[in-house]
Amino acid sequence: MGCDRNCGLITGAVIGAVLAVFGGILMPVGDMLIQKTIKKEVVLEEGTIAFKNWVKTGTEIYRQFWIFDVQNPQEVMMNSSNIQVKQRGPYTYRVRFLAKENITQDPKDNTVSFLQPNGAIFEPSLSVGTEADNFTVLNLAVAAASHIYPNPFVQVVLNSLINKSKSSMFQVRTLRELLWGYTDPFLSLVPYPVSTRVGMFYPYNNTADGVYKVFNGKDSISKVAIIDTYKGKRNLSYWESYCDMINGTDAASFPPFVEKSQVLQFFSSDICRSIYAVFESDVNLKGIPVYRFVLPSKAFASPVQNPDNHCFCTEKIISKNCTSYGVLDISKCKEGKPVYISLPHFLYASPDVSETIDGLNPNEEEHRTYLDIEPITGFTLQFAKRLQVNLLTGTIGDEKAKMFRSQVTGKINLLGLIEMILLSVGVVMFVAFMISYCACRSKTIK
Structure with missing residues (x-):
């Protein structure tokens, strides 16, 4: 009877030890499996999770605008008063909804090049008003003229054209005009070739950013998505x-x-x-x-x-x-x-x-x-x-978060949980059975 009990306790202790060892071994093995999976799925090539979301993001991305509406334009022009502004917004546009274009893999240097098309769709439900809302703002063309053409003689000519077009330092424009462009009356009178369209983000729709050339990560995962060149260059030519x-x-x-x-x-x-x-x-x-x-x-x-x-x-x-x-x-x-x-x-x-x-x-x-x-x-x-x-x-988004939890973080957390359960249960079983075995053996000796 005593032997059976002792054998059972020893067996339990051995099982606990095996579970603990297995749990301990699973940790580095699990980490290795995670790293291997991640390294495979973040490479920017056809068939990976990263590539699918990289080509066309599944996340809703918005560009929101808060516009400073000038409250005292006349006082500023007449008396050089401080500019008083009132912030109005948000005015929301959905962007980055277009898939990347001209995607080209280059196996020689493990890069992929692409263009990012630009597009903006107004979202009324996420905005405080409409694209027809008016704002008093700085006149972009008038403000830029003296900077673009610093020659004194040219500035005299430009000032006469500003007066002729009845333009001034401030103007009233709709949101759509201010952001995406309008035909400026002053620039329409300029005799030498110049674009008559003005806007904070003109041109935007039907244009593209790039060409970008980024590393796809096939040779080194530590370089994935890092930009190699932009518009064919590694430098911008803007700064020193x-x-x-x-x-x-x-x-x-x-x-x-x-x-x-x-x-x-x-x-x-x-x-x-x-x-x-x-x-x-x-x-x-x-x-x-x-x-x-x-x-x-x-x-x-x-x-x-x-x-x-x-x-x-x-x-x-x-x-x-x-x-x-x-x-x-x-x-x-x-x-x-x-x-x-x-x-x-x-x-x-x-x-x-x-x-x-x-x-x-x-x-x-x-x-x-x-x-x-x-x-x-x-x-x-x-x-x-x-x-x-x-x-x-x-x-x-909520759906994307659910997918990400189930496919990535959920599996990683589950593996970590299994590792800890195996290790903890194994240690507890080993200690408990060894204590019981020792206690039982001491009674048998007595």
């Missing part, structure tokens, strides 16, 4: 030194196995430069653990505060010998037009930049740029890319 380099991905995804210590680099054609984000916090996005990376204020600092930014400084009006910060002069990539990019409400900008404008309320939570990255795959599941005039947001 390393500021002109095209770095990182397009922010839609990053190489897998993202670490919190990483600095994620990405290129944005909207702001004509590469930029970076750093880890801020862990976020639960519809049941999916993600890392939130944010653009730090250091990225917009002056060279005095951040010497790395010296080559983004230009000697235009706002620079003040490169001591002002938070505003980027991108006129070189906008055909010489005086275009400046900042975060909304001049967040992270020096006080002198906005001192002549009333009605601004910079708020870090509302106006910063962030990316929520699923760290194992490197996919960007939610992001908000925010600029002064426009806001581009995208978030993973």
